[in-house]
Amino acid sequence: MEIADYIVADDRRLAALALDGDDAAFEYLFDRYNEAIRRLFVQRMGGSGDADDLLQETFIKVYINLHRYNPDYTFGQWVYTIARNTFVDYIRRRQDDLPIDERYATPVSSAPTPEESVINLQQRTQIEHYLDRLPAGYRQLIVMRFFDEYSYEEIAAKLGLPLGTVKTRIHRARERMCRLIAKGEER
Missing domain, CATH: 1.10.10.10 (Winged helix-like DNA-binding domain superfamily/Winged helix DNA-binding domain)
Structure with missing residues (x-):
């Protein structure tokens, strides 16, 4: 495939290509979501601490479980779900080291962060601009x-x-x- 084909391909198409062994397709999926996922981790952790490790762990899970992706749903939602679950697992691991009275002091929200909402709105606005x-x-x-x-x-x-x-x-x-x-x- 040519670069232009990857750029305009939707997530479902790129996921199918990645499943067929096209590493470039997975790179394009990674490029589409890595910054937003990293920001999610930074925002939820209050700093960049382990954000890169969590990002890497998330996309390893995405790659390993790509065969489980259901194209009836948006790829972005699926990736965000994996990222949220990875973050919840991270919080649980950290809290296992805390005394019992300090555990679960920080609630983990599954609602989109303000930054995620802005990113989604910006992407929609850009696409609508080009569609017009x-x-x-x-x-x-x-x-x-x-x-x-x-x-x-x-x-x-x-x-x-x-x-x-x-x-x-x-x-x-x-x-x-x-x-x-x-x-x-x-x-």
Whole structure:
């Protein structure tokens, strides 16, 4: 695959490629989530202490358990769940060393941190910005395929187009989106 294909590939596609042994696909998944996960750990621990170790442990678990990922759910939620569980395990290990009256003094929240919410909002805003710059037909295809998660066959049926036409147009829409993103990064 070319770099542009990895950049515009959705998480489910990258996960499938990684399962098939494509290490570059897993690197792109790691690159998409590592900073947000690290910030999660730093924020919850009140400093960077063991954040890098927890980040590494999280992505080792992601890699080892990739075959358990269910594409019916978003990859990001799955990774965050593993990260939260890794953090809970870390807190439990630390608390085993504390006297009984000091254990569980710090509640662990599963709600998104303010930083996670801002990151999610920024990513959505960026994607919407680039989607708005696509022609209407391409925008519709991208939304149907990657946001509404319709299969190619479902899109073809809903739009009354041949399957080959849908695949070609989605490919062109992804290429156009990739070019827009690349141009946007140069500014």
